[in-house]
Amino acid sequence: NAGVTQTPKFQVLKTGQSMTLQCAQDMNHEYMSWYRQDPGMGLRLIHYSVGAGITDQGEVPNGYNVSRSTTEDFPLRLLSAAPSQTSVYFCASRKDPTNYGYTFGSGTRLTVV
C-alpha cells in the first residue's frame, strides 16, 4: 500500500514554462486536494476534488489547473510558471466527508527561476 505518491520530488522550471505535478493514491479515497506550503504561511489550498469528474477552487487557484478523470489520479498543472509559484506542493487524500484525517504525499519542491 503506497498511500499518496507525488512525482517529481524536485523540479526547477524557467519562468513561462509549463509542467504537471503528478499525484496518485491507491486507497480508493474520494477526496483529493493540492496544497502549497510557503514559509510563515502554513499550507494553503489550491484546488480540491470530491470525486472523479468533480473539482473546485481553493484559496489560491490562480495559475493552476486540475482535472480528475479517475479516482486514483489528481494532477496539478502549472500553465505558465512564475517565480511566485516557487513553493513546496503537497497532495492529500481522504476517504469521505466524515473521515477528516487527510493522508499527505511527501511533497514536490518546485523552484521557478
Place this chain on the structure above:
Amino acid sequence: DQQVKQNSPSLSVQEGRISILNCDYTNSMFDYFLWYKKYPAEGPTFLISISSIKDKNEDGRFTVFLNKSAKHLSLHIVPSQPGDSAVYFCAALSSGSARQLTFGSGTQLTVLP
C-alpha cells in the same frame, strides 16, 4: 487574513517536560480541529483531532484542548521526547459541504535531550 493563527513560530522544551502548542481561530463556522505533525522532507501526518462539541481529546501522550468561547485550542505533549521535534500545524474544518482544511502557519517544536 489568516483564519487560523499559530503565533509562536518556535518552541524549545526539555525532554520529559510538557510541550504546549497554541492555536487561535477567527471563523465561528469552524467545527472540527486537527493537529498535524511534519518532519523535514516529509508530508504532514495526522496526529489528533477534536470536534467542537467536546473540550478535550486524549491520545496517549497527546491531548488537545478546545476553548470555543475564546476560539482557542492547544496541544499538550507529555512527556516530550526528542522524536517529537517537528513542525506542528493546527488545522480547522468549517461546516458545509466542501469541508476543506484551513491551516495555521505552524510551530517548530524542538525537544532538547
